[in-house]
Amino acid sequence: xxxxxxxxxxxxxxxxxxxxxxxxxxxxxxxxxxxxxxxxxxxxxxxxxxxxxxxxxxxxxxxxxxxxxxxxxxxxxxxxxxxxxxxxxxxxxxxxxxxxxxxxxxxxxxxxxxxxxxxxxxxxxxxxxxxxxxxxxxxxxxxxxxxxxxxxxx
Numbered sequence: 001x002x003x004x005x006x007x008x009x010x011x012x013x014x015x016x017x018x019x020x021x022x023x024x025x026x027x028x029x030x031x032x033x034x035x036x037x038x039x040x041x042x043x044x045x046x047x048x049x050x051x052x053x054x055x056x057x058x059x060x061x062x063x064x065x066x067x068x069x070x071x072x073x074x075x076x077x078x079x080x081x082x083x084x085x086x087x088x089x090x091x092x093x094x095x096x097x098x099x100x101x102x103x104x105x106x107x108x109x110x111x112x113x114x115x116x117x118x119x120x121x122x123x124x125x126x127x128x129x130x131x132x133x134x135x136x137x138x139x140x141x142x143x144x145x146x147x148x149x150x151x152x153x154x
Contacts, residue, residue: 009071014078020063024082027059037083056080093145
């Protein structure tokens with residue numbers, strides 16, 4: 001599918017509901033789209049030969065068939081922006097999962113310690129009474145994005 005010339009039909013702003021985001025994630029996971037957007041999962045896997053523009057427009061045609069028929073280029077751009085937004089959010093949250101105590105810390109008296117430590121520890125079953133409010137807030141936000149993160153990690 002080659003990039004179509006913008007027909008000039010103005011497409012209204014898209015309200016990305018949870019259902020639309022999940023429809024997009026389903027399209028991202030399809031092998032012909034995933035290989036181009038996320039890379040190969042297996043060593044011998046071949047790419048489809050499609051451009052990213054083609055992939056975005058193909059996904060737009062599946063998620064928004066009527067709007068895509070009015071302006072394929074604009075809808076491909078809308079899908080691209082949402083994909084890039086989700087990818088950016090994934091990277092932010094994935095980084096937060098990997099953050100440690102952020103290096104050497106000082107004690108309550110301002111003395112720098114030779115030891116590195118975590119500001120807090122969240123057990124596998126979730127926050128408890130010893131979990132700091134900041135860590136609880138991060139935990140809640142991570143749970144909100146967990147389903148998307150797990151989908152993008154596949």
